[in-house]
Amino acid sequence: MLKTISFLALIILHFSCKTPEKKHNQLSAVIDHSLKVATQQSLRMAESLKDQPDKLPQTIDKKGDLVTCNSAWWVSGFFPGVLWYLYENDPTDSLRLWAENFTMRVEDQQYTTDNHDVGFMIFCSFGNGYRLTGNPEYKEVIHNASKSLITRFNPTIGCIRSWDYASWSAQWQYPVIIDNMMNLELLEWSAKAFNDTTFSHVARTHANTTMKNHFRDDYSSYHVVSYDTITGAVEKKNTSQGYSDDSAWARGQAWGLYGYTMMYQETGDKVYLEQATHIADFILNHPNLPEDKIPYWDFNAPDIPNALRDASAGAIMCSALLELSGYVSQEKTDSYLKIAETQLRSLSSDKYLAKPRENANFILKHSVGHMPNKSEVDVPLSYADYYFVEALMRAKELVKQGKM
Numbered sequence: 373m374l375k376t377i378s379f380l381a382l383i384i385l386h387f388s389c390k391t392p393e394k395k396h397n398q399l400s401a402v403i404d405h406s407l408k409v410a411t412q413q414s415l416r417m418a419e420s421l422k423d424q425p426d427k428l429p430q431t432i433d434k435k436g437d438l439v440t441c442n443s444a445w446w447v448s449g450f451f452p453g454v455l456w457y458l459y460e461n462d463p464t465d466s467l468r469l470w471a472e473n474f475t476m477r478v479e480d481q482q483y484t485t486d487n488h489d490v491g492f493m494i495f496c497s498f499g500n501g502y503r504l505t506g507n508p509e510y511k512e513v514i515h516n517a518s519k520s521l522i523t524r525f526n527p528t529i530g531c532i533r534s535w536d537y538a539s540w541s542a543q544w545q546y547p548v549i550i551d552n553m554m555n556l557e558l559l560e561w562s563a564k565a566f567n568d569t570t571f572s573h574v575a576r577t578h579a580n581t582t583m584k585n586h587f588r589d590d591y592s593s594y595h596v597v598s599y600d601t602i603t604g605a606v607e608k609k610n611t612s613q614g615y616s617d618d619s620a621w622a623r624g625q626a627w628g629l630y631g632y633t634m635m636y637q638e639t640g641d642k643v644y645l646e647q648a649t650h651i652a653d654f655i656l657n658h659p660n661l662p663e664d665k666i667p668y669w670d671f672n673a674p675d676i677p678n679a680l681r682d683a684s685a686g687a688i689m690c691s692a693l694l695e696l697s698g699y700v701s702q703e704k705t706d707s708y709l710k711i712a713e714t715q716l717r718s719l720s721s722d723k724y725l726a727k728p729r730e731n732a733n734f735i736l737k738h739s740v741g742h743m744p745n746k747s748e749v750d751v752p753l754s755y756a757d758y759y760f761v762e763a764l765m766r767a768k769e770l771v772k773q774g775k776m
């Protein structure tokens with residue numbers, strides 16, 4: 373009898389010691405595998421564009437062939453950013469040379485003043501490049517881009533204008549989209565690097581105005597809020613890329629979550645942290661968030677559970693939750709990390725992660741760009757890849773610190 377009890381005790385001890393380590397190792401293995409796939413796919417992608425020096429990866433067409441863009445399209449900075457993160461993970465000469473090569477393809481966007489996307493374009497490429505190399509030329513590009521971006525700030529409205537397109541002028545006087553929150557990181561960074569409070573004043577005013585006008589009572593957000601250019605009052609609230617004006621477009625919720633998490637990280641202002649946790653609560657408690665935690669393209673898509681998923685929204689949310697988990701109570705940390713881990717594992721599964729040489733060398737499958745326009749539906753997108761690789765790097769660090 374005593375022997376049996378000792379034997380059972382030994383087994384219990386064995387499993388209680390082994391289980392956390394085993395779980396830990398398994399997650400590291402998932403992360404390492406995905407980073408390996410990402411590296412192989414991205415090196416092939418870079419190689420495939422070596423003879424088209426002004427092109428950057430965007431998505432695929434109906435035949436599954438690569439679609440590229442030039443530097444002026446809003447996604448241009450993501451692939452250079454992917455290469456920088458992969459270089460950070462595995463500092464080889466080839467990754468660095470390609471990262472430098474693709475970063476320089478975006479350089480002319482530092483002077484862009486006709487849209488708000490200069491933050492995405494320059495900070496994902498040159499921002500990561502500067503973080504990892506300290507190249508002073510990159511720093512100057514970031515400075516110029518910040519100066520370009522703040523030309524779009526209107527103090528009466530308290531926001532940076534998102535779009536200028538002439539065809540939309542009839543629809544919106546002064547459109548500001550939730551995605552614009554992402555561009556504020558460029559400004560907060562520049563405020564510190566160049567000791568210039570103008571940049572942080574613009575970023576914080578924009579974040580505060582957006583917090584006031586973009587969010588509904590349940591902390592879901594509209595996509596577009598347009599303002600009256602004379603009075604500064606709200607003119608219209610729409611959800612142009614979502615199912616309907618009142619719906620919760622998944623990527624919009626992800627941009628908001630990431631945007632306010634980043635604003636807290638940059639400023640330490642608790643108001644932004646509270647906003648980020650409210651947005652996280654909306655997403656995490658939503659009855660339409662599926663088991664694998666990769667959202668449908670819109671939380672209110674009418675054909676749920678048959679609606680398409682948006683891997684890009686899942687990747688952005690995952691990266692944001694990993695960051696946010698470091699700033700909240702233990703209870704919230706546990707819940708954010710649990711969801712982020714599920715997202716990471718889902719995106720690393722065969723359902724979403726590309727097989728070598730498939731998916732036109734993008735990393736993730738199954739994102740939705742603009743459903744109402746029927747463009748880029750159920751395809752790879754360079755920004756899904758960027759935020760996925762960023763999330764992998766963040767998770768890798770948390771695993772190293774024993775927090776995941």
Ligand code: GLY
Binds near residue numbers: 446551613623741
């Ligand atoms: N910034 C455009 C999008 O999220 O589709």
